[in-house]
Amino acid sequence: MLLEATGVEKTFRGRRGGKPVRAVVDATLQVRPGDFVAIVGESGSGKSTLARLLLGLLPATNGTVAFDGVPLGQMGTAQRRAFRRSVQAVLQDPAGSLNPRKKVATLIGEVAALHDVARGRDAVRDKVLEVLELVGLTPAEQFLDRFPHELSGGQRQRVLLARAIVLDPRIIVADEAVSALDASVKAGVLALMDDLRRRLGVGYVFITHDLPVVKKVAEHVYVMKSGEIVEEGTKDTIFGNPEHPYTRALLAAAPTLTTSSAEPTTT
Numbered sequence: 001m002l003l004e005a006t007g008v009e010k011t012f013r014g015r016r017g018g019k020p021v022r023a024v025v026d027a028t029l030q031v032r033p034g035d036f037v038a039i040v041g042e043s044g045s046g047k048s049t050l051a052r053l054l055l056g057l058l059p060a061t062n063g064t065v066a067f068d069g070v071p072l073g074q075m076g077t078a079q080r081r082a083f084r085r086s087v088q089a090v091l092q093d094p095a096g097s098l099n100p101r102k103k104v105a106t107l108i109g110e111v112a113a114l115h116d117v118a119r120g121r122d123a124v125r126d127k128v129l130e131v132l133e134l135v136g137l138t139p140a141e142q143f144l145d146r147f148p149h150e151l152s153g154g155q156r157q158r159v160l161l162a163r164a165i166v167l168d169p170r171i172i173v174a175d176e177a178v179s180a181l182d183a184s185v186k187a188g189v190l191a192l193m194d195d196l197r198r199r200l201g202v203g204y205v206f207i208t209h210d211l212p213v214v215k216k217v218a219e220h221v222y223v224m225k226s227g228e229i230v231e232e233g234t235k236d237t238i239f240g241n242p243e244h245p246y247t248r249a250l251l252a253a254a255p256t257l258t259t260s261s262a263e264p265t266t267t
């Protein structure tokens with residue numbers, strides 16, 4: 001298994017002496033290479049906490065997260081480094097995730113240089129151009145010198161994707177990555193992610209409060225409520241024959257994605 005959580009729990013100590021918060025309760029999930037796995041649930045259901053556990057950014061109170069069969073807690077330095085590179089995060093709030101003082105070329109190039117995927121100025125520049133093309137920011141040269149505020153929301157999200165894929169990851173954990181975008185832009189970014197999956201073989205753990213959004217792209221869906229995975233299944237089961245009333249309620253929420261405009265665009 002590429003990425004696997006087994007009985008993972010996270011309990012936060014209560015804020016200001018309040019009761020402890022069981023943010024994630026006994027979560028078990030699997031991600032195979034090239035999977036598009038969705039985790040859905042309303043705000044506060046524990047999705048972001050589970051994302052941080054999967055990324056190794058937060059230690060679990062109980063249970064294990066393993067990458068390529070090796071539990072995160074048992075990794076040596078080299079394995080840890082490989083994990084850091086292979087499992088990338090694309091988080092919500094692209095404005096906050098991109099340093100406003102840095103140009104696109106630097107934002108992507110410094111990550112490539114840091115992880116040694118390209119050496120020397122020309123090689124780094126070529127690499128940056130290559131990934132900008134891959135995320136549909138073309139002509140790529142025209143984006144190199146732009147600052148984040150000179151980009152649209154959808155373009156910023158594409159830069160974040162480019163910065164992740166420059167490391168040739170095997171999984172991208174995307175937490176509400178398209179939630180702030182308008183419907184048609186959202187559809188474009190989702191179509192791009194699916195396209196990258198087919199072209200590069202990268203898998204996704206796609207986290208959203210908005211279940212209808214993943215109808216086109218998700219293969220396997222986990223539904224979270226109050227820290228627990230209350231239902232899981234293939235896309236067809238979750239959308240066609242959901243068992244849990246909570247899943248049905250999430251489905252009844254107004255669809256926010258128009259299927260007609262799912263062409264990749266660079267808006």
Ligand SMILES: Nc1ncnc2c1ncn2[C@@H]1O[C@H](COP(=O)(O)OP(=O)(O)O)[C@@H](O)[C@H]1O
Nearest residue numbers: 012013021023042043044045046047048049050
């Ligand atoms: N660092 C923290 N300390 C205490 N409680 C937290 C912390 N992070 C999240 N929580 C609580 O854990 C629960 C799940 O939060 P979160 O994982 O952010 O949910 P979601 O992403 O689904 O909205 C919430 O009740 C939240 O208040």
Ligand SMILES: [Mg+2]
Nearest residue numbers: 047048049176
């Ligand atoms: Mg969240």
